[in-house]
Amino acid sequence: MNGKFILTCSGCGKTFAPSPELYLCPDCSRNNDTVNPPKGVLKAVYDYEILSKHKEEVITGNFWDLIPLLKKESLPKLRIGETPLYRFDRIDGETLTFELYLKDDSQNPTFSFKDRASAVVSAYARENGISTIVAASTGNAGSSLAGICASQEQKAIIIVPKSAPHAKLTQIVMYGATIVPVNGTYDMAFDLSMEATKEFGWYNRNTAFNPLTIEGKKTVSFELFKQLSRAIPDYIFVPVGDGVIISGVYKGYEDLLKVGLIDRMPTVVAVQAAGSSNLIENIGKPDFTIKPSNTLADSISVDIPRNFFMAQYYLLQYKGEWLSVTDDDIVNASKILARNTGIFAEPAASTAFAGMLCYQKNQKLLSKQRVVVLLTGSGLKDLKAVSSVINIPNAIDPTVDSLRKNEWIKF
Ligand SMILES: *Cc1c(COP(=O)(O)O)cnc(C)c1O
Numbered sequence: 001m002n003g004k005f006i007l008t009c010s011g012c013g014k015t016f017a018p019s020p021e022l023y024l025c026p027d028c029s030r031n032n033d034t035v036n037p038p039k040g041v042l043k044a045v046y047d048y049e050i051l052s053k054h055k056e057e058v059i060t061g062n063f064w065d066l067i068p069l070l071k072k073e074s075l076p077k078l079r080i081g082e083t084p085l086y087r088f089d090r091i092d093g094e095t096l097t098f099e100l101y102l103k104d105d106s107q108n109p110t111f112s113f114k115d116r117a118s119a120v121v122s123a124y125a126r127e128n129g130i131s132t133i134v135a136a137s138t139g140n141a142g143s144s145l146a147g148i149c150a151s152q153e154q155k156a157i158i159i160v161p162k163s164a165p166h167a168k169l170t171q172i173v174m175y176g177a178t179i180v181p182v183n184g185t186y187d188m189a190f191d192l193s194m195e196a197t198k199e200f201g202w203y204n205r206n207t208a209f210n211p212l213t214i215e216g217k218k219t220v221s222f223e224l225f226k227q228l229s230r231a232i233p234d235y236i237f238v239p240v241g242d243g244v245i246i247s248g249v250y251k252g253y254e255d256l257l258k259v260g261l262i263d264r265m266p267t268v269v270a271v272q273a274a275g276s277s278n279l280i281e282n283i284g285k286p287d288f289t290i291k292p293s294n295t296l297a298d299s300i301s302v303d304i305p306r307n308f309f310m311a312q313y314y315l316l317q318y319k320g321e322w323l324s325v326t327d328d329d330i331v332n333a334s335k336i337l338a339r340n341t342g343i344f345a346e347p348a349a350s351t352a353f354a355g356m357l358c359y360q361k362n363q364k365l366l367s368k369q370r371v372v373v374l375l376t377g378s379g380l381k382d383l384k385a386v387s388s389v390i391n392i393p394n395a396i397d398p399t400v401d402s403l404r405k406n407e408w409i410k411f
Contacts, residue, residue, distance in 0.1 A: 005068045007042040007211055010310045016042065018068070020128045023209050034191050036288050037308035042211040043251070044068050048258040055261050063222040066255050067120070068215050074123035076151045078109040081116050081219050085227040085372075091340050091360075097367040100356075101233070103220065104343055106378035109151070110171060112299075112346075113217070113245060113376035114144035120216035121205045122148045131155060135205040136193035138186045138241070138299050139168030140377055145205050146177035157202065159189045165298060165382040185293075187303045207244045208307035214248050221252025224372060225261070233266045234369040235359070239351040239376055240270045240322075241300030243279050243311030249374070250314040266372075270315060270322040271355030273297045273330060273347075279305040280322040283312050296327050296385045299348035299377060325354040331389055333357055334379065344379030347386075352376070 007016045009025035016022055024032070028040030051058055051065055058065050064072070086102045089095060108115035118141070125133055134157040135145045142158035149156035156177035160169065161184060172179045182189050190206065197204040207213050224233065232253075238246045249268055256262045272280050276293035279302075288308070293301045305311065314320065325333070330347050333354035338344045345353065356373050359365050379386070396402040396409075403409055 005044045005046050008045050010041050010043050011039050037304055041208050041310050044215050052260040055259050069123050074126045076119055076148050078151050080119040083107045098365040098369040098371050101372045104375050110144045110147035111378035112140040114140045116219050117213035117216035118144040118148040120212045122152050124212050125203050130203045133205050134202040136190040139164035140299050143168045143171035146172045146175035150175040159193045161186050167381045207242050217245050217248025218252030221249050233372045235267050236372045237269045237352040237356045238374050239300055239348045240272050241302040243305045243307035246270050247307050247310045265318040268320045271352050272324045274324040274326045276301045277324040297347035297351050329354040345375045346377040346379050346382045349376040
């Protein structure tokens with residue numbers, strides 16, 4: 001192994017030396033088209049045999065041995081990851097029998113989980129003398145890359161559907177990136193960014209297409225391992241669009257398994273919006289069929305999941321589970337989460353919480369089980385999504401008398 005890691009094709013298993021020009025396996029991706037999920041997504045592999053002889057050092061080194069970078073200084077100055085894990089005992093006054101843990105990734109610099117991937121891609125670009133990075137995005141990957149690049153003196157070009165939530169578009173512009181809104185869906189933005197990457201020779205951060213996005217996202221599992229004092233969660237609920245976060249969660253635990261730090265995998269539960277559930281609907285099917293997506297959870301509104309094959313492999317290999325929840329479930333979960341915990345999550349993140357609530361209702365979460373919900377983005381990124389369910393009352397006269405008179409004001 002030359003350097004810290006090599007890349008292997010998740011389809012055929014061929015191995016490659018990493019390079020910024022290498023994205024997908026050249027053989028498996030040859031017949032990729034724009035109507036099926038891409039084949040040939042690459043996976044970073046480390047020298048697990050050597051690392052397993054020094055497993056405690058892997059922990060004390062904060063898993064740096066499992067990060068595909070040469071120098072820590074290549075990473076942004078901003079604090080990426082190391083987000084809080086909170087335990088809550090009650091929901092709506094009811095004491096939970098299982099242990100509920102919320103991993104709050106809205107506490108990243110640009111307020112979403114995507115910073116984990118952007119940080120590693122940006123650092124890798126730096127180590128390879130690249131100063132411009134392009135990404136297609138539903139909104140969060142773009143606002144994340146824009147913010148991370150701003151902190152690293154790099155240039156970001158972000159291609160997004162013009163319908164992305166206003167806060168995310170605003171972030172992209174404020175961080176000084178070149179924003180390219182398109183008349184079309186996320187999938188169209190994705191295809192355009194791929195063509196442009198080929199045409200102009202840009203470095204591309206697209207999710208899954210750039211294998212380092214998975215490497216960045218896997219760091220959440222290393223943190224959970226530490227925060228839970230090495231215990232493996234019984235369930236981890238993950239919101240799923242393209243299927244890269246869920247693959248990252250699996251990849252992190254798989255790395256720990258290969259190094260010998262854990263001896264079993266957690267049960268990961270993929271939660272999709274019912275209006276955008278092409279990933280879970282196609283698991284195990286011989287041909288991929290697409291239903292056009294339609295959900296208010298914009299971050300997981302995806303027609304063609306870019307990491308379908310890897311996510312499917314992980315879910316089947318490690319006996320994962322999956323379900324979908326409706327937009328009503330999502331908005332409702334968002335309210336329950338906010339009023340019980342003080343965490344205001346965006347719809348995509350509330351999707352994972354809705355999945356957990358569904359398991360709870362069906363009594364699938366047993367006493368003492370450790371249940372983690374990944375909260376992947378901040379509710380302030382998409383205020384419109386909840387506007388239909390909140391009611392900001394009319395103003396009152398600023399007098400004690402009107403406080404007494406308006407009976408909806410409860411003391
Ligand atoms: C991107 C995103 C997801 C889904 O991640 P995928 O890798 O596309 O499955 C979930 N929640 C939020 C907030 C996101 O930005």
